[in-house]
Amino acid sequence: DAGVIQSPRHEVTEMGQEVTLRCKPISGHDYLFWYRQTMMRGLELLIYFNNNVPIDDSGMPEDRFSAKMPNASFSTLKIQPSEPRDSAVYFCASSAPGARSPLHFGNGTRLTVT
Amino acid sequence: AQSVAQPEDQVNVAEGNPLTVKCTYSVSGNPYLFWYVQYPNRGLQFLLKYITGDNLVKGSYGFEAEFNKSQTSFHLKKPSALVSDSALYYCAVRDIEGKSTFGDGTTLTVKP
Numbered sequence: 001d002a003g004v005i006q007s008p009r010h011e012v013t014e015m016g017q018e019v020t021l022r023c024k025p026i027s028g029h030d031y032l033f034w035y036r037q038t039m040m041r042g043l044e045l046l047i048y049f050n051n052n053v054p055i056d057d058s059g060m061p062e063d064r065f066s067a068k069m070p071n072a073s074f075s076t077l078k079i080q081p082s083e084p085r086d087s088a089v090y091f092c093a094s095s096a097p098g099a100r101s102p103l104h105f106g107n108g109t110r111l112t113v114t
Numbered sequence: 115a116q117s118v119a120q121p122e123d124q125v126n127v128a129e130g131n132p133l134t135v136k137c138t139y140s141v142s143g144n145p146y147l148f149w150y151v152q153y154p155n156r157g158l159q160f161l162l163k164y165i166t167g168d169n170l171v172k173g174s175y176g177f178e179a180e181f182n183k184s185q186t187s188f189h190l191k192k193p194s195a196l197v198s199d200s201a202l203y204y205c206a207v208r209d210i211e212g213k214s215t216f217g218d219g220t221t222l223t224v225k226p
Contacts, residue, residue, distance in 0.1 A: 103214055
């Protein structure tokens with residue numbers, strides 16, 4: 001099992017550019033989560049999906065952020081346009097069916113917006 | 115709305131001594147509680163969970179956690195700390211719909 005795969009590991013971009021982060025969950029998992037980690041705000045839940053359907057996107061900061069899950073094996077988080085305050089580590093996590101299952105995290109994408 | 119509180123930003127212990135990392139929670143209904151560990155430049159890794167049953171649950175690397183319903187707490191413990199246990203620890207609660215909320219994390223430092 002390769003675990004949750006995120007790409008890229010690092011992304012440096014200029015303010016105003018579009019950024020797309022990618023995630024491949026573990027096969028058979030039906031929950032997928034996007035989190036953002038910063039020193040100031042800790043680990044924030046942005047959005048989560050169940051069976052490819054967004055369940056709760058109340059943590060998405062603003063309209064510049066969007067997330068999709070077109071199929072069970074792929075999800076994207078897009079920021080357009082990016083701003084310096086978006087700089088953070090973005091984690092994707094997946095879990096097996098049922099709320100009793102633990103989350104499995106990818107190694108994250110470190111985003112720097114200059 | 116569910117929430118998790120980790121009252122200590124930092125915990126320092128000497129190697130060989132017992133350690134405790136504190137966590138309290140708030141959730142509607144029965145809680146599903148989890149502890150995770152994060153090492154530098156890595157994602158969070160699952161340590162242990164409480165779903166139901168025995169209040170003392172055992173997990174990876176010799177860690178255990180005690181669930182206390184009346185105090186709404188789920189403290190992480192280890193009888194004898196190792197330097198390699200130094201890391202960032204997160205407590206999390208998950209509701210019946212699957213939403214997972216994390217505390218702010220506690221940095222554990224074990225000194226030789």
